[in-house]
Amino acid sequence: MSLTYEDVIAKYEPVLGLEVHVELNTNSKMFCGCSTIFGGEPNTQTCPVCLGMPGALPVVNEKAIESSILIGLALNCSITPFSRFSRKNYFYPDMPKNFQISQYDEPICVNGYLDVEIDTDEGIKKFRVEIERVHMEEDTGKSLHVGGATGRIHGADYSLLDYNRAGIPLVEIVTKIVPGTGKYAPEVAKAYVAELRDILRSLGVSDVRMEQGSLRCDANVSLRLIGAETLGTRSETKNVNSLRSVERAVRGEMIRHAELLNKGERVVQETRHFQEESGLTRSGRSKEQAEDYRYFPEPDLVPVAPDAAWIETLRATLPEQPTLRRKRLQSEWSVPDKEMAAMINADALDIVEATVNLGADPTRARGWWLGEISRIANEQGVTISDLKISPTDVAQIVALVAQGDLTDKLARQVVEGVIAGEGTPASVIESRGLKVVSDESALMAAIERAIAAQPETAEKIRNGHIPAAGALIGAVMKETKGQADAARVRELLLTHLGQPSD
Amino acid sequence: MITRAAHEMSAAMASGEISSVELTQAHLDRITSVDAQVHAFLYVDTEGALAQAQSVDDARARGESVGPLAGVPLALKDVMAQQGIPTTAGSKILEGWRPPYDATVVSKLKAAGVVILGKTNMDEFAMGSSTENSAYGPTHNPWDLTRIPGGSGGGSSASLAAFEAPLAIGTDTGGSIRQPAAVTGTVGVKPTYGGVSRYGLIAFSSSLDQAGPCARTVLDTALLHEVIAGHDVHDATSIDAPVPQVVRAAREGSVKGMKIGVVKELNGDGYQAGVRSRFEESLELLAKAGAEIVEVSCPNFEYALAAYYLIAPSECSSNLARFDAMRYGIRVGDEDGASAESVMNLTREVGFGREVKRRIILGTYALSSGYFDAYYGSAQKVRTLIMQDFNKAFTSADVLVSPTCPTTAFKIGEKANDPLAMYLNDIATIPVNMAGIGGMSLPCGLAPEDGLPVGFQVMAPAMQDQRMYSVGAALEASLLSQWGAPLLSQIPALVGAK
Amino acid sequence: MSAMSNLSRSDVAHLAHLARIDMTDPELDALANELDVILEAVARVQEVATPDIAPTSHPLPLRNVTRPDVVTPSLTPAAALSGAPASEDQRFRVPQILGEEA
Incomplete structure (x- = not known):
C-alpha cells in the first residue's frame, strides 16, 4: 500500500478525459421562461414545462444556442450546420420528465482544442487538449435528503425536491482522451479547467462559480503501463468543485488505480465521488453494465441549423483570447512574470486594465489594486471587485498623486474613505481636508x-x-x-x- | 334545439331566440338524461359551463360583438389540460389531477366564448380504437349501445351523436378523431400537423399527435377549426403561417374542376361491402358536382401500420415516463421503508392499463441499443417513403380520398383480446399522421348490411386544409339533398331521451 | 438480431425494469407472447427500409424555432405543488432515493 506519486509515474502513464458542465447565465431557462437566478426560495422558479407536467412542451432559448456557438468558436471547434436535441431516457426523481433533453449524436460544436501552459521545474510546458464536442442540455432539480446521516442520500428517510434548477441551460464540454501528460497530468487537468473557466468568463456566458456549481468538472482517469498501447479501465470522478480539487482528484485516482493494478486487482469502471475533506474518492454507481438510455431525436423540438451568417455575426463578437490578452498586457505594462501571476491569481486583470484605460500608469494602478485595496479586501474577507471603489476612483487618485496634489500617505486615506462609502475621491479629500500643503x-x-x-x-x-x-x-x-x-x-x-x- | 347544428344555435342566440345559459342547460339536462347509457363524459363542469354561458349572455346584452361560436357548448377530450378541472387522459395514474394551467386550445376556446361542458372519455392516453381502454369504463355508440364509438376519442364522437354537445375537441395520432367520427356518423378533422398547438395536449406520440375539431356538420367543424388553429409560441412544432381559410371553403363547398384521387391501396380487400358501396356512391356524387375522379397508387402505405406501431410506442415509452408518482397523480406503495424506485414501479404497474403497458414495453424494446436501427430507424425510413407516396399522388390530384375505416362499428369486447385486429382499424387513417398532412372524415351513409354509419375520408396536402372542407361540404350537400335530412336524424332514440 | 426472435420472460422483465413497471410473472409471460406476434408484424418495415433512404423523425421541415431569452411568470409554489402526492417545506416529498445520480 501507500505508493508515492513518484512510484506511480515511474511505472504508469495516465490518460485523462475531462467533462465540464457549465451552467449558462441566461436570464431564463433552457426550454421555458422561468428565471435562472441562483438561490431562490424552493419551487418559486418552476412552471408546467420545467416540472414536466402532462401536456407541457419545451421551446429552445435562443441565447443558449448563441452562447453554445460562442463557446465552440472560442474553443476552435467546427459549428455543425445541422444539430439536434435528443431524449436521454432514465428515471430519477430530480428529473421531472424522466428524460433529459440533451444533444447526443448531433452536437452543435465538434473537434476543437485548447492549449494550456503549466509552470514546471523544467520551465513553461505547453499541452494541447483536444475537444471532442460541445453540446447543450438541461440541468436537473436538487434533492434534499432528510433523516439518516447528514443530508447524504444513503440512509435518508425521504427526500425533498426543489425544481428551481431543473431546466437551467447547461453546456457540456467533452475532451478527447488526453495522453502524454505523464507526471503533469494533475496539473494539466487543473490548468485546462482554469483556462476554460477564463475563456467562459471572458465570453460572459456563465458565472463559472465552481463553488455554486455553475461550473462542474468530471475527471476521467485511467492508467496504462508505460509503453502499452491499450487504454486501462477508467474511473469517472464527479463532484470536483474547485480547481485545487481537480488536481487532487486526478492525483488521488492515479495513486488508487496504481495500487490496485500493482496488487493484480482490476480497476472497476464506475462513477466516484470526490470528497473535499480527505481528497479521496468514494465509490458511486458501477458503470460496468452500460446504461441503455434509448436516445432518440426529441420530437417536440426542431433541428438547430445555424447558417454561416449567424455564426459569423457571433464570431465578430468574440473577445480576445485570455492567454493572448494576458501576454499582450504583460508586455504593454512591462510586468515581471511573478507579479503577472499574482495579478491573475488575485483576479485583478480586468480591474487593473480598466484603470489603465482611464489614463492611470500601469505600475501605479497595479500597485493600488494589489496593495492597499487588496489588503482592505482581505481584512473584510471579500474580493477587490466587491469593494465600493471603482477603476475611475483609482485612476483619479493616481492622477492626483502624479500632480502632487496628494502624497501617497494622503492617497491611502482617500482610498480608505472611498471604500468606506464617503463618496468620490474629490469629496473625500474635501470632507477629510486632505489637500497637500503646497504653500x-x-x-x-x-x-x-x-x-x-x-x-x-x-x-x-x-x-x-x-x-x-x-x-x-x-x-x-x-x-x-x-x-x-x-x-x-x-x-x-x-x-x-x-x-x-x- | 340540441339536435341543431352549432352555427344554427349561434344564429338562434344572435336573434335572441335562446340564451347561452338556456342552451347550455339544455345540454346539461341531456347529459343527465342519457349519459348513464352512453358514458361519453368523465367529468361534467356544470358550474363552469353555466358561468361561461352567463358571461357570453352578458356580453351580448351589453351589445359587445362575440365570436361565431360564442355561447355554444363543447365537449373536451380529457387529454387536454384545463386549469382546475380533473384531467386524466383516461388513465387511473392521473386520477384526481387538476392541472394548474390551460392548454392553448382551451385558452382559445375560452377566449372565443365557447362553453366547455366537461371532459370526454377516451382510450387511456389515446391508445386505442374503441374507447374500451379507458380506465373509467367504455363509451357506448349511440347508434347501437352494444357497439364501440371508435377511439381513442370515442367520448367526443359519442357526445355529438347523442346530442350531448354540438361541438367537440379530439386528438388524432393514428385516426383518433376520424375513426370515431366515421363510426358515429359525425364529422372530424385532423388538421395539418402543427396547425393546432399541442401545448397542453397530454402527449402520446409527439411527432404524430394533432388536436382537431369535431362536430355534426362540415361547416361547424370549420368554424371550430378556425377558433383553435394558429401559431403558438409555446409549441416549437407549431406552424407560423396564416390559418387556411377553412370556413370560407366550407361555405362555398365547391369541387368544380378539382381532381380527386382515389387511393388504390385504401380500398378493396379487407373493406366491408357496405363501406365500399357507400364510398363508391359518394365518388359518383362528387363527380356529378364537378370533380374529376382519378386513381392514384401509394405502394408504401401497406407498411404504414407497421411503422406506426414502432414510432408511436417508442415516443410514448418516453412521453409516459413522467408519470412516476413523484410530482402529481396517484402514488402507490409509499409505506415505511419504501424507496422512490419501488413506488414508481408499483404506481406504474397499477396506474397504467394493459394496452398502455404493452405499448410502453414495445417502445422500450424498439429504442433499446442494438435494436434501434432495425425497428425505430427502419420505421422512420418508411415514414419517408409514405411522404414520398403522398407527394407523388398530390401531383396528380388536389385531394385524396378513401373510406375512413375498413368496417363499421364493431361490438364492445369483440377485439379486446386481439391487439393486431384492433390495430387494423387504423389502416386507412395512419398514413395521414405519418406524413403530417390533413385528414377529414364525414358520414356518407349507412352500410346496408348493419345499418351503421360509414365514414368518407378526405386527405389534403400540408397547409391545404381548406381543400378537405371544399370536398367535405360539397359531398355533405349532395348527400343531404339525397337523404332529405341529416344522417343523424335516423339514429335510434336513446331510452330516457326527452 | 432477427426480428423473429422469441422474447423470454427475462427479456420482458428487463424491458419492464427499464420502463419502471413492476410486472408479475404471468403478466410478463403474456406480454412476451403478445410482443412476439406484434414484433413479427411490425418487422415488415425492414423489407423496404434500405440504407439509401433518409429517416424522417418529424413531419415538418422546420429549423431553428427558438424563443427570446425573456423571463416569464412562473407558477406560484402552491400551484406547482398542488398535484403533489406529498410535500413539505415547499418541496415535493418523495420516498428515499436508493439509486445514484447519473
Whole structure:
C-alpha cells in the first residue's frame, strides 16, 4: 500500500478525459421562461414545462444556442450546420420528465482544442487538449435528503425536491482522451479547467462559480503501463468543485488505480465521488453494465441549423483570447512574470486594465489594486471587485498623486474613505481636508518653528549629520497634519541649513 | 334545439331566440338524461359551463360583438389540460389531477366564448380504437349501445351523436378523431400537423399527435377549426403561417374542376361491402358536382401500420415516463421503508392499463441499443417513403380520398383480446399522421348490411386544409339533398331521451 | 438480431425494469407472447427500409424555432405543488432515493 506519486509515474502513464458542465447565465431557462437566478426560495422558479407536467412542451432559448456557438468558436471547434436535441431516457426523481433533453449524436460544436501552459521545474510546458464536442442540455432539480446521516442520500428517510434548477441551460464540454501528460497530468487537468473557466468568463456566458456549481468538472482517469498501447479501465470522478480539487482528484485516482493494478486487482469502471475533506474518492454507481438510455431525436423540438451568417455575426463578437490578452498586457505594462501571476491569481486583470484605460500608469494602478485595496479586501474577507471603489476612483487618485496634489500617505486615506462609502475621491479629500500643503512660505514658517524648537538637532545637521533631519521633518509633518509633501519639506530644510538636498 | 347544428344555435342566440345559459342547460339536462347509457363524459363542469354561458349572455346584452361560436357548448377530450378541472387522459395514474394551467386550445376556446361542458372519455392516453381502454369504463355508440364509438376519442364522437354537445375537441395520432367520427356518423378533422398547438395536449406520440375539431356538420367543424388553429409560441412544432381559410371553403363547398384521387391501396380487400358501396356512391356524387375522379397508387402505405406501431410506442415509452408518482397523480406503495424506485414501479404497474403497458414495453424494446436501427430507424425510413407516396399522388390530384375505416362499428369486447385486429382499424387513417398532412372524415351513409354509419375520408396536402372542407361540404350537400335530412336524424332514440 | 426472435420472460422483465413497471410473472409471460406476434408484424418495415433512404423523425421541415431569452411568470409554489402526492417545506416529498445520480 501507500505508493508515492513518484512510484506511480515511474511505472504508469495516465490518460485523462475531462467533462465540464457549465451552467449558462441566461436570464431564463433552457426550454421555458422561468428565471435562472441562483438561490431562490424552493419551487418559486418552476412552471408546467420545467416540472414536466402532462401536456407541457419545451421551446429552445435562443441565447443558449448563441452562447453554445460562442463557446465552440472560442474553443476552435467546427459549428455543425445541422444539430439536434435528443431524449436521454432514465428515471430519477430530480428529473421531472424522466428524460433529459440533451444533444447526443448531433452536437452543435465538434473537434476543437485548447492549449494550456503549466509552470514546471523544467520551465513553461505547453499541452494541447483536444475537444471532442460541445453540446447543450438541461440541468436537473436538487434533492434534499432528510433523516439518516447528514443530508447524504444513503440512509435518508425521504427526500425533498426543489425544481428551481431543473431546466437551467447547461453546456457540456467533452475532451478527447488526453495522453502524454505523464507526471503533469494533475496539473494539466487543473490548468485546462482554469483556462476554460477564463475563456467562459471572458465570453460572459456563465458565472463559472465552481463553488455554486455553475461550473462542474468530471475527471476521467485511467492508467496504462508505460509503453502499452491499450487504454486501462477508467474511473469517472464527479463532484470536483474547485480547481485545487481537480488536481487532487486526478492525483488521488492515479495513486488508487496504481495500487490496485500493482496488487493484480482490476480497476472497476464506475462513477466516484470526490470528497473535499480527505481528497479521496468514494465509490458511486458501477458503470460496468452500460446504461441503455434509448436516445432518440426529441420530437417536440426542431433541428438547430445555424447558417454561416449567424455564426459569423457571433464570431465578430468574440473577445480576445485570455492567454493572448494576458501576454499582450504583460508586455504593454512591462510586468515581471511573478507579479503577472499574482495579478491573475488575485483576479485583478480586468480591474487593473480598466484603470489603465482611464489614463492611470500601469505600475501605479497595479500597485493600488494589489496593495492597499487588496489588503482592505482581505481584512473584510471579500474580493477587490466587491469593494465600493471603482477603476475611475483609482485612476483619479493616481492622477492626483502624479500632480502632487496628494502624497501617497494622503492617497491611502482617500482610498480608505472611498471604500468606506464617503463618496468620490474629490469629496473625500474635501470632507477629510486632505489637500497637500503646497504653500512654500507656510512650509518655511513651519520649518523655522521646528528649528527654533530643536536647535541642537539643527546644529547637528549644519555639521553634516544628515540623518538627524528626520526629527525636524517629522515635526513639520506633524504640524501640517501630514498634508505636506515630506520630500519637499526635506529639500527645503536641508537647503535652509546649507546642506545638499539630494 | 340540441339536435341543431352549432352555427344554427349561434344564429338562434344572435336573434335572441335562446340564451347561452338556456342552451347550455339544455345540454346539461341531456347529459343527465342519457349519459348513464352512453358514458361519453368523465367529468361534467356544470358550474363552469353555466358561468361561461352567463358571461357570453352578458356580453351580448351589453351589445359587445362575440365570436361565431360564442355561447355554444363543447365537449373536451380529457387529454387536454384545463386549469382546475380533473384531467386524466383516461388513465387511473392521473386520477384526481387538476392541472394548474390551460392548454392553448382551451385558452382559445375560452377566449372565443365557447362553453366547455366537461371532459370526454377516451382510450387511456389515446391508445386505442374503441374507447374500451379507458380506465373509467367504455363509451357506448349511440347508434347501437352494444357497439364501440371508435377511439381513442370515442367520448367526443359519442357526445355529438347523442346530442350531448354540438361541438367537440379530439386528438388524432393514428385516426383518433376520424375513426370515431366515421363510426358515429359525425364529422372530424385532423388538421395539418402543427396547425393546432399541442401545448397542453397530454402527449402520446409527439411527432404524430394533432388536436382537431369535431362536430355534426362540415361547416361547424370549420368554424371550430378556425377558433383553435394558429401559431403558438409555446409549441416549437407549431406552424407560423396564416390559418387556411377553412370556413370560407366550407361555405362555398365547391369541387368544380378539382381532381380527386382515389387511393388504390385504401380500398378493396379487407373493406366491408357496405363501406365500399357507400364510398363508391359518394365518388359518383362528387363527380356529378364537378370533380374529376382519378386513381392514384401509394405502394408504401401497406407498411404504414407497421411503422406506426414502432414510432408511436417508442415516443410514448418516453412521453409516459413522467408519470412516476413523484410530482402529481396517484402514488402507490409509499409505506415505511419504501424507496422512490419501488413506488414508481408499483404506481406504474397499477396506474397504467394493459394496452398502455404493452405499448410502453414495445417502445422500450424498439429504442433499446442494438435494436434501434432495425425497428425505430427502419420505421422512420418508411415514414419517408409514405411522404414520398403522398407527394407523388398530390401531383396528380388536389385531394385524396378513401373510406375512413375498413368496417363499421364493431361490438364492445369483440377485439379486446386481439391487439393486431384492433390495430387494423387504423389502416386507412395512419398514413395521414405519418406524413403530417390533413385528414377529414364525414358520414356518407349507412352500410346496408348493419345499418351503421360509414365514414368518407378526405386527405389534403400540408397547409391545404381548406381543400378537405371544399370536398367535405360539397359531398355533405349532395348527400343531404339525397337523404332529405341529416344522417343523424335516423339514429335510434336513446331510452330516457326527452 | 432477427426480428423473429422469441422474447423470454427475462427479456420482458428487463424491458419492464427499464420502463419502471413492476410486472408479475404471468403478466410478463403474456406480454412476451403478445410482443412476439406484434414484433413479427411490425418487422415488415425492414423489407423496404434500405440504407439509401433518409429517416424522417418529424413531419415538418422546420429549423431553428427558438424563443427570446425573456423571463416569464412562473407558477406560484402552491400551484406547482398542488398535484403533489406529498410535500413539505415547499418541496415535493418523495420516498428515499436508493439509486445514484447519473
